[in-house]
Amino acid sequence: MAAVVALIFALAMFPVSSPVSALSSNYYSKTCPKLETAVTNAVKKAMKNHKTVPAALLRMHFHDCFIRGCDASVLLESKGKNTAEKDGPPNISLHAFYVIDNAKKAVEAMCPGVVSCADILALSARDAVALSGGPTWDVPKGRKDGRISKATDTRQLPAPTFNISQLQQSFSQRGLSMADLVALSGGHSLGFSHCSSFQNRIHNFNATLDIDPSISPSFATSLRHVCPAHNKVKNAGATLDSSTTVFDNAYYKLLLPGKSLFSSDQSLLTTPKTKALVSKFARSKSAFENAFVQSMIRMSSITGGGQEIRLDCRRVN
The missing domain is CATH 1.10.420.10 (Peroxidase, domain 2)
Incomplete structure (x- = not known):
């Protein structure tokens, strides 16, 4: 993963739950059957132009899940007096958010208001690995998007000096x-x-x-x-x-x-x-x-306080 890749942090202060059975690999089989193809195509297209995209997407997914659970809070933009996670010091070097935007746009064209940004991010991370020569897997789906994103929470991301x-x-x-x-x-x-x-x-x-x-x-x-x-x-x-x-x-x-x-x-x-x-x-x-x-699968199934299906991954509804 690009720049500082911290895969862990103390989270007692955040409302994060354990993996839950509500997630399912066939969650969108009827409501958005071509979801995964659309996401994969967006990742493939981006990879043709930028070789750093896979690392960026994988790191983005980690940093999302480790703050408030996998709720796409890392995708939200800062607004007004609130500085969002993506603008916190450990996340300044995160990039390739446009890949998620493009995937979301394609998915919304097929299945408006159905698929969460958190699920699109989880699928994109899987595709980043698979398209880089790694394994593939069935991603559990059914996450909801969160409405809270605070840069101060990124202080919980550990330094790469952890023992x-x-x-x-x-x-x-x-x-x-x-x-x-x-x-x-x-x-x-x-x-x-x-x-x-x-x-x-x-x-x-x-x-x-x-x-x-x-x-x-x-x-x-x-x-x-x-x-x-x-x-x-x-x-x-x-x-x-x-x-x-x-x-x-x-x-x-x-x-x-x-x-x-x-x-x-x-x-x-x-x-x-x-x-x-x-x-x-x-x-x-x-x-x-x-x-x-x-x-x-275990990590990406940690759910937080997601409440909605965001129509724009950078903004709450």
């Missing part, structure tokens, strides 16, 4: 396991990160070390070249793995020898259980894909 205890706490608060944490971290198969997200590992690591000892020395040297201590290049950074536009298990293969960007990535090697899963996914792409699909 394993912080990650575990954040996931457990949402009914997600350590296995989900390791599988969903594989979303880092796609995208790019700005220097600011991993600068802590390659400059002034602590009082005695300049570089994080858990990072590969040669990898650290390459990162320091791209991201010097007083970097002034606005969009400088590095890709999240060696095949940044292909959804595969390269992320885990690089993580084992210390070639991951974030402290939060490296922390997956600090407990026997999570390290064993990293090793398993590094060995087997199919094992990773199967786990990722199940974890994505």
